[in-house]
Structures are given as structure tokens and as C-alpha cells.
Amino acid sequence: xxxxxxxxxxxxxxxxxxxxxxxxxxxxxxxxxxxxxxxxxxxxxxxxxxxxxxxxxxxxxxxxxxxxxxxxxxxxxxxxxxxxxxxxxxxxxxxxxxxxxxxxxxxxxxxxxxxxxxxxxxxxxxxxxxxxxxxxxxxxxxxxxx
Amino acid sequence: xxxxxxxxxxxxxxxxxxxxxxxxxxxxxxxxxxxxxxxxxxxxxxxxxxxxxxxxxxxxxxxxxxxxxxxxxxxxxxxxxxxxxxxxxxxxxxxxxxxxxxxxxxxxxxxxxxxxxxxxxxxxxxxx
Amino acid sequence: xxxxxxxxxxxxxxxxxxxxxxxxxxxxxxxxxxxxxxxxxxxxxxxxxxxxxxxxxxxxxxxxxxxxxxxxxxxxxxxxxxxxxxxxxxxxxxxxxxxxxxxxxxxxxxxxxxxxxxxxxxxxxxxxxxxxxxxxxxxxxxxxxxxxxxxxxxxxxxxxxxxxxxxxxxxxxxxxxxxxxxxxxxxxxxxxxxxxxxxxxxxxxxxxxxxxxxxxxxxxxxxxxxxxxxxxxxxxxxxxxxxxxxxxxxxxxxxxxxxxxxxxxxxxxxxxxxxxxxxxxxxxxx
Numbered sequence: 187x188x189x190x191x192x193x194x195x196x197x198x199x200x201x202x203x204x205x206x207x208x209x210x211x212x213x214x215x216x217x218x219x220x221x222x223x224x225x226x227x228x229x230x231x232x233x234x235x236x237x238x239x240x241x242x243x244x245x246x247x248x249x250x251x252x253x254x255x256x257x258x259x260x261x262x263x264x265x266x267x268x269x270x271x272x273x274x275x276x277x278x279x280x281x282x283x284x285x286x287x288x289x290x291x292x293x294x295x296x297x298x299x300x301x302x303x304x305x306x307x308x309x310x311x312x313x314x315x316x317x318x319x320x321x322x323x324x325x326x327x328x329x330x331x332x
Numbered sequence: 333x334x335x336x337x338x339x340x341x342x343x344x345x346x347x348x349x350x351x352x353x354x355x356x357x358x359x360x361x362x363x364x365x366x367x368x369x370x371x372x373x374x375x376x377x378x379x380x381x382x383x384x385x386x387x388x389x390x391x392x393x394x395x396x397x398x399x400x401x402x403x404x405x406x407x408x409x410x411x412x413x414x415x416x417x418x419x420x421x422x423x424x425x426x427x428x429x430x431x432x433x434x435x436x437x438x439x440x441x442x443x444x445x446x447x448x449x450x451x452x453x454x455x456x457x458x459x460x
Numbered sequence: 461x462x463x464x465x466x467x468x469x470x471x472x473x474x475x476x477x478x479x480x481x482x483x484x485x486x487x488x489x490x491x492x493x494x495x496x497x498x499x500x501x502x503x504x505x506x507x508x509x510x511x512x513x514x515x516x517x518x519x520x521x522x523x524x525x526x527x528x529x530x531x532x533x534x535x536x537x538x539x540x541x542x543x544x545x546x547x548x549x550x551x552x553x554x555x556x557x558x559x560x561x562x563x564x565x566x567x568x569x570x571x572x573x574x575x576x577x578x579x580x581x582x583x584x585x586x587x588x589x590x591x592x593x594x595x596x597x598x599x600x601x602x603x604x605x606x607x608x609x610x611x612x613x614x615x616x617x618x619x620x621x622x623x624x625x626x627x628x629x630x631x632x633x634x635x636x637x638x639x640x641x642x643x644x645x646x647x648x649x650x651x652x653x654x655x656x657x658x659x660x661x662x663x664x665x666x667x668x669x670x671x672x673x674x675x676x677x678x679x680x681x682x683x684x685x686x687x688x689x690x691x692x693x694x695x696x697x698x699x700x701x702x703x704x705x706x707x708x709x710x711x712x713x714x715x716x717x718x719x720x721x722x723x724x725x726x727x728x729x730x731x732x733x734x735x736x737x738x739x740x741x742x743x744x745x746x
Contacts, residue, residue, distance in 0.1 A: 241364055243372055245371075267689065274685070274687040291652060291688060
């Protein structure tokens, strides 16, 4: 009865796009499915697209934070992309800051974040080190990097 | 009146809250805040109150229009209401932001509860 | 209060017998009191409709200004007050349009029997009630106008500009209150999405003072932007404001603040990967 959100794989990246209003059970399923898929595929990046999501309450917020921490344990980076302004404002008011979750404005920018962190993990190249980017696993994306 | 007896009750509570918020012509941000608060409180009703109801209505007082949602359950109740409204306080497995967070998301928030007598939360969001 | 019956019948008589003359007299008085700012024909049209509606209502035998019978009269009065309020007439000028009807009716009263006086007294009571209604409608319109203007002002006073590819700027000028800060907050966050900018600079050089609430709103904006995947820099914090922030004990945490808009822009550009070079010189000042 509870629908399951599809988890798509593109190369080394798992993509989840939440398109409907999920009930709590579906959220729990998604968390389990994603964790299993990370282990099963050896993916090193997860993108969760929430651009169609109209509200993020503490339950979904906690799911996002948990997935981010779980994926780190499994050696994958999670980026949440496309959060709407109204959702962001509400989350701040609610008191959730999603510490530890990397975010990006768009799917494309999210993929870039993952790409950067992949390059860094495979050994920081001279060029990137000079441009001031540093790898900060577990800390949210800081484009300033300094 | 909407019964909140299972997970889909929480989803339906969100839908009802959104419909009323749109009828009341709340701004997008205000709508989102109200729906989020409804989601938190409906889940509380389900998880801590063992199920209950949400009564939703449009209200008109002193020239202001607003949306009022009343969540009621016959659960164990809350012994210390002030404590329950503190950030981070939780009796269950949540993050402890449900009550205190929803209070910040709406204009009026009234919590009535006593041990053994269930819990009623009334929230109102006024249009501008 | 004379409720229905004789009183109203006599009134209807008084008002109909010399209806044309009374109507013209009324229009004359009103148009004089408005000092020619509304044309005579316009006044005549407005009052003519009102006169007819008033008669129709009186013919039902009712004298209750808030009753059903006077629905049409009230609708016309609302419209009249609204147009007067919009054209900038004073409340007195607006209410006088109605009150002068009493003066018009006065000369036609025949003093012989007491019936006319009673009818007249009942009529003045009715006109007073309608007058109050007019003033209320007038002030409602004024409030709407003020509200609309305040909103327009908000729109005007909060521009979001593109400073560079991927960098938007929000120059704030004037006193910030809670409502305005919230509008800026929403507008800026939406602009981040619309322009795909990962950097925003909020410049408060033109802001004379901030209070705790406004400072909190600014902080929340920055946190919300981060949740969406963008970074904000706050520039132009004046010494007084810096002192307020410290005195109020507001924690700006790890939010980047810069003295000038130029510094903030440089910071935002660096953060988005732009490097600076001087022509002929060595690579960028770091």
C-alpha cells in the first residue's frame, strides 16, 4: 500500500527524486532501500532531489540527516538538492539546521559537489589544493573552503 | 473532522491544512509553515496520543481571517506542559522539536493536557 | 424610534411630492460643499441613485439603517465613500453629502401637525446612522489604501540585483523592521533559485540601526540559504550596529561579515572560484 520511492543508479551515483507527499512508512523504506543500495552497488555518492517537496518536517529532516551520516559510514557522500525557499525558511523556524547534510541549489550543482569530493578523495590534486578547496567530510559544504 | 489513526492520517492532515491555507490566501511561506506544523502535531497525535482527530476550520475574528486546527487525542497526556514545550525535550524517539517547533511556526498555540486525560493542541495561523 | 407605519408613509410623501426639486437642491448643496472637485452631473448621478434607493427602502416601512431593506442604500454609500476616500476628500466632506439631505428636507416640513416633526426626527436618526456607516466605510477604504501603499513600499525598497555570474546582492536601505526583513529574506532566497546563484551579499550600509528581531531574521536568512546550498556574506555593518549586535549578545557564529560591499564581493567571487589577476602583474592578490 505504501509506495516506494525509486532509487536510480547513474555510474557511481545513486539518485533519488522525491515527487510525492510521502507518509512516514515510505520515508523509513527509503532510508532502508538507500542504505542497502549503497552497500550493494558500492556507490560513492547519493543525490536526493527534493525540488518537488512542499514541506520537510522533523521526520523527513531526520531521515535526510540519518542518510547523510549512514552514507558517510559506507564511504559515500550525500547531497540534498533543490530545497525550496519556503521549505528552508520553515526548517530554520522549526529549529532544524540539518547539520552534516551537504546541500546544493540544483541537481547539476549537486553532482559537481560530489565530483569535487571524489577527486579529493582519490588524492588531492595540486590544482584543487591551490584553489583553496579542502575536503571536509562530515561538515556541510563550505564553498569558501577557508 | 479527520481521524488520525494511521500513517495516512498524517498525510491527509497535511492535505487538509494546505487546502484551508490556500482558501485563506496565506502566502506560500505561511502555508508551508502551517502545513509543517500540522504534520508535526498529527504525528504527535498518532505516535504519543495513540491516534485521535484533527478538526480544521476557517475562522474570522476582529476582521482577521485565519486557519484553525485542533488536534485531540485520548492518550496518556503530558505531565509537564512547560517542559514539553522546551526544545529537545522528548518522551519518545523523536527529535523533540514537534511541539516547540510547531509553536514557532504558527501565530496562536494552545496546549491543554493532563495525565490520563489526553491532549488537545489548538493552533491558528492568521492571514495578513 | 418610529418603527414603520405612519412615520415612513409621511416621509415617503414628503420626499416624493417635490422629489425633483429636493433632489436638485441636494445635489447643489453637495456639489458646493465639495468645492467643484466633483462635477455637478457626477454628483447628481450618485445622489439620484441614492435618493431612489432611499425611497424604495422607506416604502417598505423600515427605518432600520442596518436592516435588510437598506442593503442597496448601504451598497451605494460604500461605493460613494470609497470613491471619495480615493479622491482624497476628508471624512467630513464625505459624510456631509448625506447629512445635507436633512437641510434639504427641513423647508418642506409643514409645522401644522406634529406628525411631520416626528417623521423628521425619525428621518434624522436614520440619516445619522447612515452617516456613521459612511464614515466607517470611508476609514476602511483609507486603511486599505495605506496597507496597499505599505506593500508597494516594501516591494520598492527591497531590490535584489545580480552582481556577477552566480553572485546576487541585496542592498538594504532605511530602517529594517521585522516584516520588511522577512520580505527581503523570501525575495533573496527565491532569487538564489531563479538565478542559480550560490553566493549572496547582503549589504546593510544604508541601515541606521538593527534590533534583536531584525538581527535574528538576518541570521535565519543566512541559515536558510545554506540549507538550500548557497552562502551569504553580510557587508557594511556600521560601528553602531556592530556595537548593538555585541551588546545584545547576538551570535553571528560562522557567518562571514565584511566591512564593505567591495570586500564582500571579492570574498564571494573567490568562494565561487574566480581568480583575480592584474594585467602584466603576477597572479591575484590573495
